Amino acid sequence: MMGKLQHSVYALLFISLSVTILYVSREFLIPLTLAGILAMLFVGLCDKLEKKGISRALSALIAVILLLLGIGTIVFLLTWQLNDLTTNIDGMKQRLISLFQNLKDWINESFDISSNQQDEIIKEQGGSSEGAGSMLASFATGMLDALVNMILIIVYIYLFLYYRSRIKKFILKLVPFNQEQKAKKVLQQSTRVSQQYLSGLALMILALWIMYGIGFTLVGVENALFFAILCGILEIVPFVGNITGTSITVLAVIAQGGQTDQIIGVIVVYLIVQFLQTYILEPLIVGEQVNINPLFTIMVLVLGELIWGIAGMVLAIPLLGIVKIICDNIPALMPYGYLIGTDRKKKTNLIDKIKSSFSK
Template identity: 50%
Template structure:
């Protein structure tokens, strides 16, 4: 290996470390900005369609954001309607939780020899000074809620501005490259936008299908307010790996609190298993597909890195951002080796298919 090649590799790795450092320390500013850019790419087809009907750029950009707000508002209204039914059943849920606690106390008394009075004393000791902790938690929640509202407004503003000034931003990026490289740069920008739209559009369609399957499964299992939990599980799919497990865990806990029938819990678990099988082997290959063309190892790795750098927003944004980065690598001579590393192994003709299926094929 030549010294020049080694120095070039070290410079690129140093650049990666510097970029991740900037992402970590600038996350307060960069997270809403990145969400705005990604949503703008997703809404561009709507804006183009409105402009093709004779609307000017400003009105089409504003209506694209309004369309996004209508979708979000509809989901919130649906969840709020279902949540009101859950709140009306709080007294029954509280009784069920008290029964569960009583059963746990009885189990502890029988198996560990700790009387109910001693258990109550331990609980009171743990709760001593708890009002201050509760107040602190309440204050932190209010602060988090205020931060979420501010970030949401910023994301919507950024989304509108990215759509409205997209031509200006594109010209700026092209001006940064030599004239002979501008055609390639324009193609990279076009491909990055197209791949992001296809991936996020496919993901949205898959989430709608998950709502239907979870809704049917939870209704058959006998879960109260099945639609609420179906929508919740589908939305949490935006958080890869952890989201579906979290949504199903919440549904199981609420099923336990709402009913003493273990068949309901078993039905929820069976529904989760069946939906995951259909999602992995049918929906993801057909609806989402290999839009981003990324190696599964790096898909998992970037999600872990995204969580470490930006938390849950990083997990949501990590995969589409890695897909954009791979497109850049594939069109940049200095980064082509990294694009090859991030991408999946090249398959022979006729061997394409689901990654899980290919794993168990005998090698020739």
């Protein structure tokens, strides 16, 4: 009894220490972790290329180029649609000013606060020109940091793919010889979970682009493709992403002078897409590869946001999936793997079904 209690105390201390290290070292660990997860997506491709006689350096470079092409395609689509959006920006600005003035008039009539008093309150809350300059400087600094981190992530991905055999051998050297096969199994399962999660997520985003694009076009949203792409990309942030994308679309429709039926139409499109995504697309495309119950899915998303912000929410689920695999293969940690898992039978995703059909 005391032995089990002692193990539990040690586990809690280890978790607390890990969370502290993750928070303090987040600027270093976020790009490194994101690169590691993305590199796992291309391990299978690099292995196939190397079996055909392509050098490891070239196969890693091809993987990085494919990733950059994918990112470049998304940026091109957004920029292309954004150019059309900027042509209507003056009209949207005038509508927003009109809406803001109507809001000020309503506040004046309802709470007897004049427009001048409202302006003074806004200035006191940081609406001065100095505050705007500070926000602009912060935005520029944030964009520069994002660019540096993007370059760093690309370099990390290439190096992870190039040195993946050495990294694997290093991990195997850390475990006792009689545990080497189990360690190999954990590495294979972790890589497989990351690959399936990321590839399933990519297919999900593509499906969301199509559904939102059709729905927003039928509703009559201006620049429907831009908002469809935006809502799809925000899917990388679980739970929060779809709501955020739809909220932005609703605000844009209001700014474009859309009527009530258009706003209701956008919300109806969101609800229909959510239904199709939850009950049809997710079981078919993604399945339950990570195999984590909803309670710990939400908990790890909240914890990820507290420690690493948006990046933590993006990385939380695949990382917890890897942690569960480790727990399931270490006897002392099996209770924790059981706690965060689910008893539902693991479903086969669309990618696995296609592979199995070709292998028959």
